[in-house]
Amino acid sequence: MTKNLTEINCLPATKIYIFCPAGYATGGPEALHQLGAKLKRLDFNAFMYYYSTPGSVDIVHKNYEKYNVPVTESIENSAQNIIILPETHLLPIFDDSYKQVRKVIWWLSVVNYYITQNNLTQSLQHKKHFKLKSYLGKYPTASFGRLKRRNDVQHISHSYYSQVHLLEQGIKPIGRISDYMNSAFFDMVNEGTPKENLVIYNPIKNDVFLDKIIALTPTIKWVPIKNMTPAEVAALMNKAKLYVDFGFHPGKERMPREACIMRSCMIIGKTGSAAYQQDMPIPEKYRFDKSEDQIPEIINRINECLTNYHELVKDFAPYRQALYKEEDQFEQDIQKVFVKDK
Incomplete structure (x- = not known):
């Protein structure tokens, strides 16, 4: 044993x-x-x-x-x-x-x-x-x-x-x-920045499934997060109302956490760690399977997040609060595993 x-x-x-x-x-x-x-x-x-x-x-x-x-x-x-x-x-x-x-x-x-x-x-x-x-x-x-x-x-x-x-x-x-999230990122949160009808995503982590959704929503402004400095990413997230991610989550990914900290609503797939409430505690109505028949409902949810942002962003407040406490939780977890003799 x-x-x-x-x-x-x-x-x-x-x-x-x-x-x-x-x-x-x-x-x-x-x-x-x-x-x-x-x-x-x-x-x-x-x-x-x-x-x-x-x-x-x-x-x-x-x-x-x-x-x-x-x-x-x-x-x-x-x-x-x-x-x-x-x-x-x-x-x-x-x-x-x-x-x-x-x-x-x-x-x-x-x-x-x-x-x-x-x-x-x-x-x-x-x-x-x-x-x-x-x-x-x-x-x-x-x-x-x-x-x-x-x-x-x-x-x-x-x-x-x-x-x-x-x-x-x-x-x-x-x-x-x-x-836990780098403290430098919290320093870039600007709650005074007006939110815009922007939907942001990571093109490296997503694939043709999201491409189909983008093609079906030509009136929505989609902004890929690529070739940006951390400060540029933070500035974009401060403005965006919604973050969408249908990539595979091999662990607790940083970009979704960053988007949540920056007060973006989230629409997420159900692969890897994103499938579990323990890793990403958001309401289930924002979590979708990557299947063709889900696309109409996904698009409806995207539009809801853009048109009713100020109300729906409240659904992500518990997750955001947990992210602010990640470092304290990190220390507690270390103490549970690594114990020294008294």
Whole structure:
């Protein structure tokens, strides 16, 4: 039976190493830095350990220098220590260099786990990548079957969606720790900005389903969020009445949370974490299946949000309030999982 970290306790001498891709800025790396910063603030002995990624330049990305988490280039292979791995970097589980260290996977994205494992499998099979194949051949792929057999590997879910998926695979997480919105984004909220009849969306995350809806609503002003700085995104969200997202949500996505903070109404699909009230607590009437027969109702809801914005935006107030409390919840969840001896 795999022990729980809350049963083991993090002793004062315990070192916690957080593995993170070097010089990479997305939601996952920021969550890893948030974890490191909060652990340090709670007097845990935490360090960032960066591993190289294609195109890595800077070790610590400039966006995350503010978290001031100590960096280490070596790991003490001791049973009292812990390494925390994102689900996209699981080779250390099978590396003898970390044989004694306790291992924890933080499941930031279910989808990215499968993408990574599929890429590794293809690399092992492709003869042209003989150098990579020689390296990866030392280690097996991290299938759920192998993970379940490892008593030195424990699991933390990031979203309720990842928790459900782990349980379906026969793995019981020791806890759930989400991330929180960057405080810099809250500073860009301007409640005095007049709302306009704008519908915003992320074209990278959506597909032909949303394209069909856009084509059927030529009188509506749709604005894609692309090639914008964070300040430009915030300025647009401050003006927009509605955010629409029918993309796949591999975890608790940041852009929907940003839109909600900026007082936009929301219309969301039912894929990934977006399907669960625990991850996105909005009324069900704003959540739709991606099916052709739903499109007329979706368009009706879009028009309702634009014409009756000031009344319907109240439906999203509870979610918005929860987002303002995410950092406090983050700290509480960390304390539930990582416990030090008194």
